[in-house]
Structures are given as structure tokens and as C-alpha cells.
Amino acid sequence: MKLNRNAVLKAGLLLVVAVIILKLFCIQIVEHEEWVEKAAAQHTLQNVLLAKRGEIYMMDGDEPVAVVMNATVYTVIVDPMLASEEELPEKLTEVLGEQRIAEWEDVFADKSRRYYVIAKNVERKVAEKVAEADLAGVWLQSDTKRVYPEGTLASTVLGFVNADGVGQYGVEGAMNEELTGVNGLLRTVKDVNNVALSIGGDNIKVPAEDGENIVLTIDRNLQYKVEKILEQQAEELGFKNISALVMDPRTGKVLAMANLPGYDPADFGNVMSAEDYINHVVEDPYEPASVCKTFTFAAGLEYGVMTPEKTFFNENVTYVDGWPIKNSTQKAELVGQISMQTALNWSMNTGSTQVLRWLGGSESEILQQGRERLYDYYYNHFGLGVPTGIELIESPGVVYGPNAEIYGIDSTYANMTFGQNMQVTMIQVASAFSAVVNGGEYFAPTIVAGKVVNGEFVENEQAEAVRRAVSQETSATMREMLYNTRTSFRNNGVDAEGYYVGGKTGTAQMIKDGAYSFDETVATYVGFGGTAGELPEYVIMVRVWEDGKIAGGEAQALPVFNVLKACVQDYLKIKPAGV
Amino acid sequence: MRKHKSDRVIGILTIILLGIGVVTIYAIGPMRANVMNSAYGTSYRENYFFLQQLRNVVLALVALVVAFKVPYAWVKKIGKWVLGLGLLLCVTLMILAMIRSSAATCELGACRWLNFGGLSLQPAEVLKLGLVLYLADLIARRKAEGKLESLTDFWLPFAVISGVSLVFVVVVQKDLGTGVSLMAIILAMLFMSGVKMWQFGVTLLVIFLAGGVAILSSPHRMERLLTFNSAESSDSYHIENALIAIGTGGFWGVGFGNSVQATGYLPESINDSVFAVMGETMGFVGLVAVVMCFTVLLLRVLKVANYLQDTQESLIVVGIFAWATAHVVVNIASMTGLIPLTGITLPLLSYGGTSMLFMAAAIGLVLQLSCYTSRESRVEEEVSSNTSKACKQSPKRRLQV
Numbered sequence: 001m002k003l004n005r006n007a008v009l010k011a012g013l014l015l016v017v018a019v020i021i022l023k024l025f026c027i028q029i030v031e032h033e034e035w036v037e038k039a040a041a042q043h044t045l046q047n048v049l050l051a052k053r054g055e056i057y058m059m060d061g062d063e064p065v066a067v068v069m070n071a072t073v074y075t076v077i078v079d080p081m082l083a084s085e086e087e088l089p090e091k092l093t094e095v096l097g098e099q100r101i102a103e104w105e106d107v108f109a110d111k112s113r114r115y116y117v118i119a120k121n122v123e124r125k126v127a128e129k130v131a132e133a134d135l136a137g138v139w140l141q142s143d144t145k146r147v148y149p150e151g152t153l154a155s156t157v158l159g160f161v162n163a164d165g166v167g168q169y170g171v172e173g174a175m176n177e178e179l180t181g182v183n184g185l186l187r188t189v190k191d192v193n194n195v196a197l198s199i200g201g202d203n204i205k206v207p208a209e210d211g212e213n214i215v216l217t218i219d220r221n222l223q224y225k226v227e228k229i230l231e232q233q234a235e236e237l238g239f240k241n242i243s244a245l246v247m248d249p250r251t252g253k254v255l256a257m258a259n260l261p262g263y264d265p266a267d268f269g270n271v272m273s274a275e276d277y278i279n280h281v282v283e284d285p286y287e288p289a290s291v292c293k294t295f296t297f298a299a300g301l302e303y304g305v306m307t308p309e310k311t312f313f314n315e316n317v318t319y320v321d322g323w324p325i326k327n328s329t330q331k332a333e334l335v336g337q338i339s340m341q342t343a344l345n346w347s348m349n350t351g352s353t354q355v356l357r358w359l360g361g362s363e364s365e366i367l368q369q370g371r372e373r374l375y376d377y378y379y380n381h382f383g384l385g386v387p388t389g390i391e392l393i394e395s396p397g398v399v400y401g402p403n404a405e406i407y408g409i410d411s412t413y414a415n416m417t418f419g420q421n422m423q424v425t426m427i428q429v430a431s432a433f434s435a436v437v438n439g440g441e442y443f444a445p446t447i448v449a450g451k452v453v454n455g456e457f458v459e460n461e462q463a464e465a466v467r468r469a470v471s472q473e474t475s476a477t478m479r480e481m482l483y484n485t486r487t488s489f490r491n492n493g494v495d496a497e498g499y500y501v502g503g504k505t506g507t508a509q510m511i512k513d514g515a516y517s518f519d520e521t522v523a524t525y526v527g528f529g530g531t532a533g534e535l536p537e538y539v540i541m542v543r544v545w546e547d548g549k550i551a552g553g554e555a556q557a558l559p560v561f562n563v564l565k566a567c568v569q570d571y572l573k574i575k576p577a578g579v
Numbered sequence: 580m581r582k583h584k585s586d587r588v589i590g591i592l593t594i595i596l597l598g599i600g601v602v603t604i605y606a607i608g609p610m611r612a613n614v615m616n617s618a619y620g621t622s623y624r625e626n627y628f629f630l631q632q633l634r635n636v637v638l639a640l641v642a643l644v645v646a647f648k649v650p651y652a653w654v655k656k657i658g659k660w661v662l663g664l665g666l667l668l669c670v671t672l673m674i675l676a677m678i679r680s681s682a683a684t685c686e687l688g689a690c691r692w693l694n695f696g697g698l699s700l701q702p703a704e705v706l707k708l709g710l711v712l713y714l715a716d717l718i719a720r721r722k723a724e725g726k727l728e729s730l731t732d733f734w735l736p737f738a739v740i741s742g743v744s745l746v747f748v749v750v751v752q753k754d755l756g757t758g759v760s761l762m763a764i765i766l767a768m769l770f771m772s773g774v775k776m777w778q779f780g781v782t783l784l785v786i787f788l789a790g791g792v793a794i795l796s797s798p799h800r801m802e803r804l805l806t807f808n809s810a811e812s813s814d815s816y817h818i819e820n821a822l823i824a825i826g827t828g829g830f831w832g833v834g835f836g837n838s839v840q841a842t843g844y845l846p847e848s849i850n851d852s853v854f855a856v857m858g859e860t861m862g863f864v865g866l867v868a869v870v871m872c873f874t875v876l877l878l879r880v881l882k883v884a885n886y887l888q889d890t891q892e893s894l895i896v897v898g899i900f901a902w903a904t905a906h907v908v909v910n911i912a913s914m915t916g917l918i919p920l921t922g923i924t925l926p927l928l929s930y931g932g933t934s935m936l937f938m939a940a941a942i943g944l945v946l947q948l949s950c951y952t953s954r955e956s957r958v959e960e961e962v963s964s965n966t967s968k969a970c971k972q973s974p975k976r977r978l979q980v
Contacts, residue, residue: 191610
């Protein structure tokens, strides 16, 4: 049989073509989805568009000034495979100076490790020099970090941003979400060099929403002065911890808030303990002690069960549930019929306990009604033990309910009349105190004045009072009682003519290992001030303490208040009456 | 043989394929320019590759017309001169490469192009045409003399010429793709020469053994064969991306201008990989159409060979058929992962001057010869017993018509 060789070639060609078309069918129809997935995996460029973290401002008079800012810093990275071992150390050692964190021998020890960080947080000027040197195998990676032009100013109020970019403590922690903003997303088809292409229908671009620039109500200059005073006073008094708060009782705005010792937010890792990060004004409930007589007496006035002139029989000690409640001042001449003003002047625990009895409608016993009325004022009217809503991390503390099933509820309430057996924060006390002296309206304390949007200061609207805490009359009476208390024998002539300043001391035993300690006390003073004949223009609260030391409201907190008061009066340009 | 009209189908399909190539290059040329510019810092304009391809197509059409018009009787005589020129150019290239002259263009140690003042030429293309013309001449002459079985008169010169050509291309120029097409030309022409099947079989065996030795003696080639399509292969990236391109095309393709693979993922996107890009843009439908165009074209060429009564003419067409088929099949099989990646152009479609020019000229020659086919198919005989008969009949039949 003759072989038609031309036909053999033809058949061969057709066979090959058939195989090719079958293969194309497999790739393009059968495996289509698979290849589309593989293509997407290498074609898709997905970038997070990083939102810029908002900056934090303080007020300087009427103008906001940035106190926490962002700066671009650079990480210098070396690829030892590409870099020249002879040339690189010689050229970079000088440029980087002390910022170099890696030894050259280590960098070049293992060349297969193609990524070696040799300097971090390098400023732009230095980074530019590195870039100018144009060295092979060296590249810069930009990053942003927080910078603090005011150094340690208000560190416990501001907080810091950790290595993961998350705000911790202070405003950074409490307002992290607002400051962070929302990252955007870019998803697009890219070419082999990672350049976005316009090919393809499902490209996404969601721009980043930058974080808000927050303006604090805190006045930068006043804050600075307050911190200086605290440092000075801490040294003079020999106490490690002092916290202070200056606020405007007419608005609830915080003008200064400081805690000693504090820390450097730019070097936040360098602290003795995490205790240093704590803002004691808002997140450390304690017993403010006799300062709370202000609130007990205000409740007494509200229910009409007492007046400043009303008297009770003081024996310097009174018994509740068989337990003695003593006065800290045990003077024989104070035994007898004593007016409530005098009781406040001498900070008599027997006096405040008597108000509790009267609130219940009794002369000699603490009744449920008394407890309920006191609780209503403490908790509902004054917000003690309740988060105030200030834009900071708060720890609300504890105020027992009037019918709490605890051992000795009556003695607990008797103690509460002079600020013990309860845990509240300075911000709660100062806000309540503001309500007592400002005419009776409770304003939620605030630390945020507004925002900076596109370089413009957008001020928050002044919030309305949250509620009426006490009547105008009660407020007026309390101002007078607090004025009298301060001026009766304690002011030593520090309050100049034409000013009206009042306040109350407090000294509380610290709870150590679950029991009240006899050798450690915390001192408090809260006071108001302003031009005589007008409503108070500031409230200042001071707290002084140190582990293992006895601090007295009169001995330690009062002097600090006096210095702060002079400073605030000066700074706010408060004029004496009649001038 | 009375001259009649040429095979229009061949002409039309050639023009269609050239057109598809131009449109494809028009769509991906800007991407190619961008890839080259960012990788090598060159400054190609967006339409550079399109305009170059347009120029190449015009030149190719000119070459086609010239080959169509040049008297074929003359073409039949110049086989040894064209082959000689091809070999001379190969030697020149080798020497220029040795002295590292800029006139020899090398890529990754393989020197395949000659440069004369901006004009570049691939000697291997001249060699292919020369081999086709020379072998047709040799076989036809020896067949006419009845010496097709003579060792000294036919087999020795056949083996030497084929061997030398292959050595230049595969060993010196390290161009396996062209080697494969040379091999296809040699084998197809031998097959159709009418040598006995056992002789052809022995030749195949010898080539197979020689190929085996060549592979075993080179670790590079060995590795390439063993790791065919596996992840370690240096070509796996190329094949993977060719398959991604073809695969994402699906049934209808992503459309012209929407190829993502051509933006730098797929190497050689406008040259050797243009088939994959076409798969992405035109889909299964487009590729089947392209494959069918080639198939019909090649079958028509084969038909021309079958109906040419003159042995030399028929063998020239067979050689051209083998040449074009090798390029089409090896290129497409490489791109679809059927065989190990072999760098070879897709005729008429790939970007590149020399290959297109010579392929067009070859097709022009086929077109010319298609004017001289008879109505009957060639009488095919093994040479063995009827040598004298074939000798007598051949000139006689020519006179008859």
C-alpha cells in the first residue's frame, strides 16, 4: 500500500491543532475562574490610605495653640547585600551620629538578611543628608510620630500614643477614636511596577478621613503656671503627689488640670511605674473628707432642716450604732450649743452627723428618710459617684445607696456626711462644688473647647446646665458659710479687700490593706473666688498626699490653694470690688 | 505548466493575520513602552511599537510582492547562494560576537542579531530560507539523477549542510526555537523527498540520539527539560503568566486595550507572547479564530505542494510549510504549557522585522508557485524501484501541459 505522505503531514497538522484547541478550551473555559483568581491576586493593589491623627491644642487666651503635633520621622534601613561594606559605614557613621542603633559588624554579618534597621526616628534634616549621599542598598521609610512642643506640660491630661498608633491615657486614650479618624482604602488594578491602572470595573477609592484636631479648654499659660506652683509647693511641703484642678464654675470648663510628678510623653516608656500615667483628677477616686460637709449642709438647707444659725448640742463626740464619731478638734470650749456656721468653721463631724439626723426628721437618730435624702442630693443632685461625662477616662468611684445591704449603713451614712466611706473623684467634687456656689446649677465638666478645622477654630457651643442642683438661696447661703469658714480664722489675711473667696478643707485617712490607716492621710482643699458681690469666677481644688505620710487639709492643701488662687486671680485679671 | 491565478485564500489569510497583529500591537504598544521606560529608563513614545509594527508590515508586504513577482525559475537556482549567504552571516555574527563588537546584539549570552547602522537582521532567518531553497534543489537534482540513495552524493551533503546549520543556530547562537524550526524543515523535506521510510526512520533515530546527547551534555538544557512547568523552572514565571493571560480571557476576552498582563507581568508581551495577550483580549473565540486562520493557511500551503508537479517546487513549498508550521505550533504549544517554553515568534503576528519579512517573502513565493499547480495531485512514489520511470515521466508530463 502506498503511503500518501502529504496526507500524513495534513493529518499530523490537524491532530496538533485539535490538541491545541482542546487545551485552549481547558484553560479558557474550564479553568477560567481559577486563572481569574490568580490574575486578581497579582493584579490587585490594595492600599490603606492612612488617616492623619488629629493634633491637640490648648487655648492661649482666645487662640488655640498646638501642644501635640505630628512630625514625619524616618527609619534608615540597609540591605547588606547591595550596600558596600567599605563605603557605607564610613559615610553613614558621621551623618547618623548617636542615632545609629546597629553596629556595622552586625549589619554585614549575615548578608542574606536583606533588611537591617540602623536608625529610627531620624529627623527630616538628617534623613535628607542620608538621601543626598545616594548610597546603594540604603533606603528611608517615613513614619509619623507625636511631638510635644511644650515638653512635659499636662502630660497626664494629654496621654500618649503607643507604638501601634493607639492613644493611651489622657485625651489621647479617651478620644482615640476622634483623633484617629478613619483610614481610607484604595483597591485598583496595578501594573507590574505597582502603578495603579484605570483598567477594570471594580476599582475602589475611599479617601481617608483625618482625625479631628481637638482644642482643649485648658489654658496653656495657666496650666504652665499651675504646674510650676505645684512643683514649688511639692518641694516646700515635702510631698511627692499633688493634683490640682482649676475650673470655671459658670460653664464647667476646665482651665487647668495637673498631677505631680507626671512624665515625659515623648519618652513615655521611661517611667518608674504605670502609676505615673494616671490622671488622679478623674481616674483615681478617693475620700475627699470634710469637703463633703458642703454638700451635707446644702442638702440640709434645701430641706429647710437647718440654717447657719441653728444650733445643736456638741459634745465633740456622738455615737451611731454604738460607734463613736469624733471631731478632729477636741476643744473643751466648743462643747455646748453650737451654731451650724461654727460647726462648719471647726469642721465638726458631730455637726454634719446632726444634719443627717435632721434630714430624717429626728434629733437623735439616723432614719431611712435621712439617708434617702442625703443620697438623693449626693448622687442625683451633685453627681458624686457618677461619671461626669468629661472627655477623659473616668473612674466613677462608689457612693452606697441609702438601703444598701451592708453592715452599719447608718454609720456609713454618718461618715459620708463628712466625706468618708465613699470614693469619689476630684472632678466630681469640684463640679458639685461649682454647682453649690454658682447659683445652684450643675454644669457637666468639660475639657474640650472645640476643633480646628482647616486651620480655623470652631468653638463648641456653651452647653446648658444639666440640672438645678440647689436653689439660688441655698447657693447664696452656702457661699456665705464657705466664705465665713475660710475667713473665720484660717485666711491669715491672704484674701485681699474686694475679693470674695470661700472654701473647705478635708483630711481623710487612707485605706491601706482594707482598713483606715492612722499614719497616712490625704489632704484636700476646694474653694471658689471672684470679685466681691459677684458670682464666683473660678473653683480650685487641691489634693496633696504621699505614701506613708500624713497630709492635712489645713496644713498642706490650703497653702497650695492660696498660692494657686493668687495666680488664677492674677491670670484671669479679676478685679477687686469697687475698683 | 500554464500559469493560472494564485491561491487567494493564502493571500487573504496572510493579510487578515497581519491585520490582527497590527491591532493587537496598537492596543498593547503603549503598555510595552511604559514597561520598557520604567525598567530601562528608555523613552519610547506611546505609539512607537505600533508605528514600528506598521513599518514592518509594509516592508513585509513589499517582500511578499517581490517574492511573488520574481521569476521562480531564478529562485530555484539561487538556493546554494542564499544558504551560503546565511552561513556567511552566521560566521560573521560569531566573529563579531567574539570580538564584542556592537554590531552583534546579544541577550543573556545569546548573540542572534546583526546590526548595521540601525538595521538589524537575524542571520537565522536567511539560513532558514537558504536551507529550504538549497535542500529542495539538492533533493530534486539527486532524485532526477536517481542518486537519492547514494551515500556520497546525497546523504553526506544533506547531513553536513543540515548539521552545520543546526550547530550554528543551536550551539553558537543558543537559539533552540530556530533549531526546532530548522529541524522541522529538514525532516519535512526529507520525508516528502521520497526516501524510503526505513531511511527516514533511521534519520529520525540518529537525530533523536543526537538530541539526547545534546541535552545530557548540557546541565542547563537538562534542568530545563526536567523542571518543565514546575515552580523551580526559570521559565515557570513566563508560562504561568502566559496561562493567566489566556485563562482570564475566558470565552469572549477582556477586550482590546484592557489587557493587564501586558502591563509588565507577561514577558515578551509583544513578541513571543503575543498569542497569550491575544487570548486575554479576544478570549477563546478569538484564539480559535486565529488558530483556524493559521490552520487553513497551512493546509492551503500544503495543498499547493501537493499539486505542484515539479519536485523542487513542491519541496520548496513543503519546506515553507514546515517552517511556518514549526513556528505556529511551537509558539502556541509553549504559551499554552503543552511543551517546555521555547523562544520562537508567532508568524505574521509577533512584533519584529526580520522574522515577519522572511515569512512574508516565503508566503509570496508560495503564492507565486500556487499559480503553477495542476489539477491532479502529485504522483508520489518511493524512489526504490521506479527511479527510471520517475525520471522519464517527470519531464514528459511537463511537456504535456
